[in-house]
Amino acid sequence: MDDTTYDDGSLDDRTIIRTRPRTVRVERQDWVHLLVVVEGLEPGRRFEVGDKPLTVGRKAPCDVLVVEAEVSGRHCELRRKQGSESLIVTDLNSTNGSFVDGLRVAGSTELRHGALLQVGRQVMRHDFMPRHELHASAELDRDLEKAGRYVQSLLPSPLREGPILTDWVLQPSARLGGDAFGWQSLDDQRFASYLIDVSGHGTGAAMHTVSVLNVLRQKALPDTDFTRPEQVLARLNDMFQMESHAGLYFTIWYGVYDRGTRMLDFGCAGHHAGYLVDKASGEVQALHTRNLMIGAMPGARFKVDRVAVKPNDRLYLFSDGVFEIVTLEGVQWGLSDFLPLILLPDMPEFGEAERLHRHVRRVARPGPFDDDFTILVTTFAA
Amino acid sequence: MQLTTAEAGPSAVCLIVAGRLDTPGVDEIEVRFTQAARGSGKHVLVDLQNVSFVSSMGVRMLISTARALHAAQRRMVLFAPQPLVREMLDTVALDQIIPVASDQPAALGLLEG
Numbered sequence: 001m002d003d004t005t006y007d008d009g010s011l012d013d014r015t016i017i018r019t020r021p022r023t024v025r026v027e028r029q030d031w032v033h034l035l036v037v038v039e040g041l042e043p044g045r046r047f048e049v050g051d052k053p054l055t056v057g058r059k060a061p062c063d064v065l066v067v068e069a070e071v072s073g074r075h076c077e078l079r080r081k082q083g084s085e086s087l088i089v090t091d092l093n094s095t096n097g098s099f100v101d102g103l104r105v106a107g108s109t110e111l112r113h114g115a116l117l118q119v120g121r122q123v124m125r126h127d128f129m130p131r132h133e134l135h136a137s138a139e140l141d142r143d144l145e146k147a148g149r150y151v152q153s154l155l156p157s158p159l160r161e162g163p164i165l166t167d168w169v170l171q172p173s174a175r176l177g178g179d180a181f182g183w184q185s186l187d188d189q190r191f192a193s194y195l196i197d198v199s200g201h202g203t204g205a206a207m208h209t210v211s212v213l214n215v216l217r218q219k220a221l222p223d224t225d226f227t228r229p230e231q232v233l234a235r236l237n238d239m240f241q242m243e244s245h246a247g248l249y250f251t252i253w254y255g256v257y258d259r260g261t262r263m264l265d266f267g268c269a270g271h272h273a274g275y276l277v278d279k280a281s282g283e284v285q286a287l288h289t290r291n292l293m294i295g296a297m298p299g300a301r302f303k304v305d306r307v308a309v310k311p312n313d314r315l316y317l318f319s320d321g322v323f324e325i326v327t328l329e330g331v332q333w334g335l336s337d338f339l340p341l342i343l344l345p346d347m348p349e350f351g352e353a354e355r356l357h358r359h360v361r362r363v364a365r366p367g368p369f370d371d372d373f374t375i376l377v378t379t380f381a382a
Numbered sequence: 383m384q385l386t387t388a389e390a391g392p393s394a395v396c397l398i399v400a401g402r403l404d405t406p407g408v409d410e411i412e413v414r415f416t417q418a419a420r421g422s423g424k425h426v427l428v429d430l431q432n433v434s435f436v437s438s439m440g441v442r443m444l445i446s447t448a449r450a451l452h453a454a455q456r457r458m459v460l461f462a463p464q465p466l467v468r469e470m471l472d473t474v475a476l477d478q479i480i481p482v483a484s485d486q487p488a489a490l491g492l493l494e495g
Contacts (some may be wrong), residue, residue, distance in 0.1 A: 328481035
């Protein structure tokens with residue numbers, strides 16, 4: 001008989017005072033330890049750490065193969081710790097070290113739930129979770145992957161030949177991001193290019209990005225001359241007010257290059273400058289117009305500007321996720337920290353966008369970037 | 383991310399924010415920030431001197447709160463942003479909808495103006 005129920009089945013309304021809590025037994029037998037790749041060759045891939053130790057290295061028969069020159073053949077090992085939610089990481093005398101949350105592993109150390117293990121450029125997070133959650137999470141991952149592929153399919157392939165060349169890198173900070181970009185020929189002479197950054201990242205931001213991108217790709221803005229940046233920004237603002245789009249706003253850099261006159265008309269809405277660079281001379285022009293972001297104020301008007309483009313000038317457009325990083329030393333970067341990288345020499349083995357990506361990746365603390373990382377480099381060849 | 387509240391005269395309350403106003407920071411304080419602003423019944427000053435970073439989500443939180451206040455005929459003024467934060471606010475031209483002052487007296491002056 002429950003101690004709050006009388007013999008006649010009625011309930012006692014008094015609160016029973018318990019001097020000691022009931023013993024709660026949490027069964028953790030069906031929980032799993034996972035290494036989840038958050039950055040590297042296959043983001044999202046999971047490796048289970050079972051009864052046997054899991055080895056990580058460059059060569060088979062390691063369980064987790066990280067095929068990078070800076071990773072040792074047998075680099076490190078992970079095993080479960082009896083009665084604990086942590087794993088134990090042991091560095092196997094690797095040449096370049098294993099790192100847990102940015103600290104080099106000396107011998108063995110704990111890898112707690114949520115901690116990051118870095119081997120070479122591969123960063124993996126330790127997740128300790130019930131097995132049934134793993135299955136649900138795997139299904140969600142598959143859906144996110146499909147969504148991510150759809151977003152990627154909307155992005156144009158780089159232009160490798162012709163009078164205008166393009167190169168780009170887009171790396172979402174989550175499985176889906178809020179950054180996007182595009183370009184299109186408006187007619188025989190004029191070429192539009194743009195970069196969009198929706199507030200936040202993740203699924204909501206990605207959906208908003210897709211809406212904006214499709215409107216621009218299909219030129220689906222009413223009464224709009226797409227060769228006029230001020231009209232494009234104003235119509236986007238009319239169409240995408242925050243109240244009607246879950247409180248989301250976006251920033252954009254939009255420009256139209258005329259090959260006949262070699263003039264570039266451009267406007268920014270809440271976005272930092274694009275940079276027109278002559279690498280040979282080292283000349284850098286900041287292309288910026290100070291306007292509110294898209295969606296923040298109905299009826300906003302947008303200022304635009306114009307600049308002359310010389311043969312082989314390059315236009316660098318990038319999202320703020322490129323420079324709003326925290327370094328290995330824990331220092332917050334700003335735009336002025338990133339800009340000098342633009343003038344460093346090209347590296348023939350990489351495209352220009354990838355060169356900059358690698359520079360920033362080397363400087364940043366381990367793990368995914370805090371925000372989506374997007375760079376679009378356009379070369380106006382002779 | 384920390385949030386405290388202080389009186390700033392008969393017609394205004396000051397919300398003092400400290401830390402990084404990035405996505406996790408916003409998640410941490412957004413509900414309290416909005417409640418403190420809307421529930422005060424007064425104009426709102428936001429002290430940013432101890433905010434080291436503001437992301438797009440932080441800007442979004444400020445805009446949505448300012449709009450809610452505007453609907454109730456009240457105003458929001460930000461003040462004392464650190465250089466990096468000021469640069470960010472300037473890039474997005476936020477002062478076109480939410481005034482930004484150098485310090486609290488200047489912020490109060492903007493409320494009265």
